[in-house]
Amino acid sequence: MKMIVTGGAGFIGSNFIFYMRRVHPEHELVCVDKLTYAGNMETLAPILGQPRFTFVRADIADRKAMYDLFEAERPDVVVNFAAESHVDRSIEDPAVFLQTNVMGTQVLLDACRRYGVERYHQVSTDEVYGDLPLDRPDLFFTEKTPLRASSPYSASKASADLLCGAYHRTYGMPITISRCSNNYGPYQFPEKLIPLMIANALEDKPLPVYGEGLNVRDWLYVEDHCAAIDLILEKGRVGQVYNIGGHNEMHNIDIVKTVLHILDKPESLIAHVTDRKGHDMRYAIDPSFIHGELGWLPQTKFADGIQKTVRWYLDNRDWWEKIVSGEYRDYYERMYAGR
Ligand code: NAD
Ligand code: DAU
Numbered sequence: 601m602k603m604i605v606t607g608g609a610g611f612i613g614s615n616f617i618f619y620m621r622r623v624h625p626e627h628e629l630v631c632v633d634k635l636t637y638a639g640n641m642e643t644l645a646p647i648l649g650q651p652r653f654t655f656v657r658a659d660i661a662d663r664k665a666m667y668d669l670f671e672a673e674r675p676d677v678v679v680n681f682a683a684e685s686h687v688d689r690s691i692e693d694p695a696v697f698l699q700t701n702v703m704g705t706q707v708l709l710d711a712c713r714r715y716g717v718e719r720y721h722q723v724s725t726d727e728v729y730g731d732l733p734l735d736r737p738d739l740f741f742t743e744k745t746p747l748r749a750s751s752p753y754s755a756s757k758a759s760a761d762l763l764c765g766a767y768h769r770t771y772g773m774p775i776t777i778s779r780c781s782n783n784y785g786p787y788q789f790p791e792k793l794i795p796l797m798i799a800n801a802l803e804d805k806p807l808p809v810y811g812e813g814l815n816v817r818d819w820l821y822v823e824d825h826c827a828a829i830d831l832i833l834e835k836g837r838v839g840q841v842y843n844i845g846g847h848n849e850m851h852n853i854d855i856v857k858t859v860l861h862i863l864d865k866p867e868s869l870i871a872h873v874t875d876r877k878g879h880d881m882r883y884a885i886d887p888s889f890i891h892g893e894l895g896w897l898p899q900t901k902f903a904d905g906i907q908k909t910v911r912w913y914l915d916n917r918d919w920w921e922k923i924v925s926g927e928y929r930d931y932y933e934r935m936y937a938g939r
Contacts, residue, residue: 601624601626601627601628601676601677602627602628602629602630602673602674602675602676602677603620603627603628603629603630603675603676603677603678603679604630604631604632604669604670604673604675604677604678604679605617605620605629605630605631605632605679605681606631606632606633606660606678606679606680606681606682606708607632607633607639607680607681607682607683607723608629608631608632608633608644608655608681609631609633609635609639609640609641609643609644609655610633610638610639610640610681610682610685610789611638611685611783611785611787611788611789611792611822612681612723612783612822612825612826613631613633613681613682614640614643614644614787615785615786615787615822615823615825615826616679616681616826616829617629617631617644617647617653618647619823619826619827619830620826620830621647621653623830624830625652626652627652628652628653628654629652629653629654630654630655630656630669630673630675631644631653631654631655631656632656632658632660632669632682633655633656633657633658633682634657634658634659634660634682634700635657636684637927637928637931638684638685638686638789640787640789640919640923641655642919642922643787643919654673656669659700659704660680660682660700660704660705660707660708661699661700661703661704661707662707663707663710663711666707666708666711667711667714669711670711670712670714670715670717671715674715675715675717676717676718676719677717677718677719677720677721677833678708678711678712678717678719678720678721679721679723679829679833680705680708680720680721680722680723681723682700682704683700683701683704683723683756683757684696684697684700684701684753684756685753686753686789686791686792687727687751687753687754687876688791688876688935689753689791689931690751690752690753690756691751691752691876691877691878692934692935694752694756697752697753697756698752698756698759700756701753701756701757701759701760702756702759702760702763705722705760705763705764706763708720709763709764709767709773709775712773713767713771713773717774718774719774719775719776719833719838720764720773720774720775720776721775721776721777721778721829721832721833722760722761722764722775722776722777722778723778723780723829724757724760724761724777724778724779724780724841725754725757725779725780726741726779726780726781726818726843726845726883726885727749727750727751727753727754727757727880727883728747728748728749728754728757728758728761728779729741729745729746729747729748729779729883730747730748730749730750730754730880731750731880731881731882731883732881732882732883732884733881733882734814734816734881734882737884739884740884740885740886741779741843741845741883741884741885741886742843742886742889743779743840743841743842743843743889747761747762750878750880751878751880761777761779761841764777765777768838768839769839774838775838775839776832776833776836776837776838776839776840776841776842777840777841777842778828778829778832778841778842778843778844779841779842779843779844779885780820780825780828780843780844780845780885781817781818781819781820781844781845781846781883781884781885782817782818782819782820782883783819783820783821783822783825784819784820784821784822784905784906784909785821785822785823785905785908785909785912786822786909786912786916787919788822789923790920790923790924790928791928791931791932793817793852793855793856794855794859794906794909795913795920796808797855797856797859797860798859798863798909798910798913799913799920799924800869801859801860801863801865801869802863802913802914802917804865804869805869806869806870806871807856807859807860807869807870807871808871808873808936808939809852809853809856809870809871809872809873810852810872810873810874810875810876810879811872811874811875811876811879812853812872813851813852813853813856813870813872814851814852814853815851815852815879815880815881815882816849816850816851816852816881816882816883816884817849817850817852817855817882817883818845818846818847818848818849818883818884818885819846819848819850819855819902819905820844820845820846820848820898821846821898821899821900821902821905821908821909823899823900824844824846824898824899824900825844827896827899828842828844828890828894828896831890831894831895831896832890832894835894836894837893842889842890842893842894843885843886843887843889843890844885844887844890844896845884845885845886845887846885846887846898846902847884847885847887848898848902849882849884850902853870856870857870858906859906859910862906862907862910863910873936873939874939
C-alpha cells in the first residue's frame with residue numbers, strides 16, 4: 601500500500617510517519633512537505649534514505665506539482681496533515697491559512713479524484729466547533745455539533761472540512777475526517793503552549809500565560825492521535841467524521857504549573873500577559889463515537905505523557921534550541937513584545 605502523508609515534517613505528521621513505520625513497516629510512505637517555518641528535516645533525518653520512504657518538498661496548493669506527484673506515485677491513500685496550524689499566527693496574518701488550509705485541501709481533493717485514490721483522510725481539529733462555556737462542564741463536542749469557528753485558523757479548517765464533505769457527496773469520493781483535540785509530545789514546534797513553556801522554563805525566561813490562564817484544553821498524547829487515524833484508515837466508514845479526544849481537560853495555568861513542577865522551576869516565572877483576541881474558552885471532545893464504532897481509546901495518561909514529553913525536550917535540546925535561536929526569535933519578539 602502506498603500512502604502520501606502531507607505535512608510529515610511537522611509535529612503530528614512526523615509522529616504519524618514514525619508510528620506507521622513501526623506498526624505497518626510494509627507500507628510505502630511518500631512524505632510531501634513545503635518545509636515552512638514549522639517543517640523540520642532534522643526530524644525526519646533518521647528515516648531519510650530508508651527503503652519504502654520518500655520525501656518530496658512541495659506545496660500542496662501547487663496544482664501542477666501535486667498532479668505530477670500523483671501521476672508519478674499513484675498513491676492508494678492520502679492523509680493530509682499539511683496546514684498552517686498556529687492560531688496566533690492566523691490572527692496576525694490570515695491569508696496563508698486560507699491558501700494552504702483551504703486551497704491546498706482543494707488541490708489534494710482534485711488530485712485524489714483525478715487519480716482514483718482509494719481513501720483521502722483529512723486531519724482536522726476540534727476548533728471547528730468553536731468553544732464551550734466554562735460553567736457548562738456537561739457540554740461536549742460531538743460529531744453533530746454545528747461548525748462555529750472563532751479564529752481565521754479554525755475558519756480555514758472548517759472550510760476545508762466542508763469541502764471534503766462536498767466532494768464526498770457530489771463526487772462520491774472516499775473521504776474520512778478526524779477532528780482531534782490538543783496534541784502534545786515530541787517534535788512539537790516551540791510556539792505552542794507546552795513546548796514553549798518547557799523551553800522558556802529551561803532558560804529561566806518568563807512563561808507568558810494569556811489572561812488568567814483559565815481557558816480549558818483537552819490534551820491528548822500525539823501517539824494516541826496517530827493510532828486513531830490508523831484505525832480510521834483501516835476500519836473507518838467513508839463519509840464519516842470522527843472526533844478524537846481523551847477526556848483530559850485542563851486549565852492552561854495548571855499545565856504551566858505542571859511543567860514548572862517537573863522541571864523544578866519556581867512559579868514566579870509565570871507572567872500573565874494580554875489575552876489572545878477572540879480566545880476560545882473551553883474545548884472538550886466527546887469521543888464515545890470512535891470508541892463505540894472502532895474501539896479506540898487513548899493509551900497514555902496525561903501524568904505519564906507529560907513526563908515523557910518534558911524528558912524528550914531535555915534529551916533533545918539541540919532540536920529545539922536551533923529553532924528558538926533562528927527565525928523564530930523574530931516571531932517571538934513580534935508576538936510577545938509589550939504584551
Ligand atoms: P505543524 O505546524 O507542526 O506542521 C505542519 C506541517 O505542514 C509542517 O511540516 C509544514 O512545513 C507543512 N506545510 C505547511 N504548509 C504547507 C503547504 N502549503 N504544503 C505542504 N506542506 C505544508 O502542525 P501540526 O500541529 O503537526 O498539525 C498537523 C495537522 O493536524 C494540521 O492540519 C492541524 O490543523 C491538525 N491538528 C493539530 C492539532 C494540534 O494540537 N497540534 C490538533 C488537532 C488537529
Ligand atoms: O484543539 C486543537 C488545536 O490545538 C489545533 O487545531 C491547533 O493546531 C493547535 O495549535 C492547538 O490550538 P490552541 O490554540 O489550543 O493551542 P496553543 O498551544 O496555541 O494554546 C493552548 C492554550 O494556551 C490556549 O488557550 C492559548 C494558551 N497560550 C498559548 C501560548 C502559545 C498561552 O497562555 N500562552 C502562550 O504563549
